[in-house]
Amino acid sequence: MVPDIHAVAARPVVSVVVPAYNEADVLPEFHRRLASVLDAVDGACEMIYVDDGSTDSSLGVMHDIASRDARAVVVALSRNFGKEAAMTAGLEHASGEAVIVIDADLQDPPEEIPAMLAQWREGADMVLMQRSSRAGESWFKQWTARRFYRVMDRLGEIDVPGDVGDFRLLSRRAVDAVRQLRERTRFMKGLYSWVGFRQVILRYERDARHAGETKWNYWRLWNFAIEGITSFSTAPLKIASYAGFAVAFGAFLFGAKVLLKTMFFGDPVQGFTTLVTVVLFLGGVQLMALGVIGEYLGRVFVEVKRRPLYIIESVRRGPGD
Numbered sequence: 008m009v010p011d012i013h014a015v016a017a018r019p020v021v022s023v024v025v026p027a028y029n030e031a032d033v034l035p036e037f038h039r040r041l042a043s044v045l046d047a048v049d050g051a052c053e054m055i056y057v058d059d060g061s062t063d064s065s066l067g068v069m070h071d072i073a074s075r076d077a078r079a080v081v082v083a084l085s086r087n088f089g090k091e092a093a094m095t096a097g098l099e100h101a102s103g104e105a106v107i108v109i110d111a112d113l114q115d116p117p118e119e120i121p122a123m124l125a126q127w128r129e130g131a132d133m134v135l136m137q138r139s140s141r142a143g144e145s146w147f148k149q150w151t152a153r154r155f156y157r158v159m160d161r162l163g164e165i166d167v168p169g170d171v172g173d174f175r176l177l178s179r180r181a182v183d184a185v186r187q188l189r190e191r192t193r194f195m196k197g198l199y200s201w202v203g204f205r206q207v208i209l210r211y212e213r214d215a216r217h218a219g220e221t222k223w224n225y226w227r228l229w230n231f232a233i234e235g236i237t238s239f240s241t242a243p244l245k246i247a248s249y250a251g252f253a254v255a256f257g258a259f260l261f262g263a264k265v266l267l268k269t270m271f272f273g274d275p276v277q278g279f280t281t282l283v284t285v286v287l288f289l290g291g292v293q294l295m296a297l298g299v300i301g302e303y304l305g306r307v308f309v310e311v312k313r314r315p316l317y318i319i320e321s322v323r324r325g326p327g328d
């Protein structure tokens with residue numbers, strides 16, 4: 008029997024995690040490019056394709072890939088759990104010494120992998136890929152993304168570099184550290200920076216999507232931003248206290264003025280407009296503060312249930328079964 012040069016050794020050196028949701032159109036081309044990059048990599052490799060409950064034929068395409076390439080592992084989730092959960096599932100199934108997370112839509116060129124591995128071989132625990140261009144993204148998305156990183160930076164509990172996505176390499180110990188963080192509200196970029204270790208940033212050109220369309224609409228991005236802020240900072244909770252303090256101080260001054268005026272100039276009944284304005288304003292401020300508390304409370308609620316982050320439907324390694 009001819010030995011299969013792709014036969015996976017006991018423990019692969021490099022694992023590539025690919026979360027995919029409805030990517031049937033791109034997966035064959037993606038695999039072709041990834042495979043030819045990995046052919047040239049020194050050491051055994053595996054590719055972990057995570058099907059995040061796709062409704063198209065992505066899973067079938069992945070099985071097809073696995074039947075032809077022994078390095079492919081297919082992890083199917085029972086439904087769509089979102090990219091963050093799909094990545095977590097991939098990280099948990101990756102056994103390599105270096106693990107690379109890459110999008111399936113070819114926006115992250117697999118050809119960058121050798122450069123990432125070179126940094127890792129020189130001792131980096133995390134190689135972050137920073138895009139020098141965001142081809143195919145609207146100016147509004149780019150602007151909101153920049154604002155978001157600015158806010159995260161201001162809040163300052165963790166350092167999330169701008170223009171860095173999920174495309175990155177993690178060393179075994181960094182993966183093991185990230186795996187210990189079991190929170191359900193997963194802002195992965197935050198979790199990656201929270202674990203620390205030596206980071207290296209490489210720049211690359213982010214391509215436009217090869218086929219299909221982005222799964223991120225503005226509503227999803229907005230929720231993602233709230234998630235990012237509330238899972239790493241309690242600053243919004245403090246805003247309520249400060250706003251309350253400022254309003255109370257203003258009310259005290261105003262009260263003193265009204266009192267003095269009444270004492271010296273008598274008190275003809277007046278000021279309906281002021282009264283209504285003040286009542287409405289305070290009502291608004293209170294509701295807003297309650298809303299902020301609610302955001303956090305909701306997250307505590309989700310967290311205490313301790314549900315698993317994802318449910319696996321099947322795992323397949325290589326051409327067998």
Ligand code: UDP
Pocket residue numbers: 025026027028029030059087088089090091093109110111112114220221222223
């Ligand atoms: N993805 C996923 N689950 C989802 C949404 C997206 O696994 O619920 C995958 C998707 O297949 C792709 C990657 O995450 O490989 C990035 O998604 P997308 O291209 O839609 O995001 P963008 O590049 O626009 O930020």
Ligand code: MG
Pocket residue numbers: 110112114216221
């Ligand atoms: Mg994309």
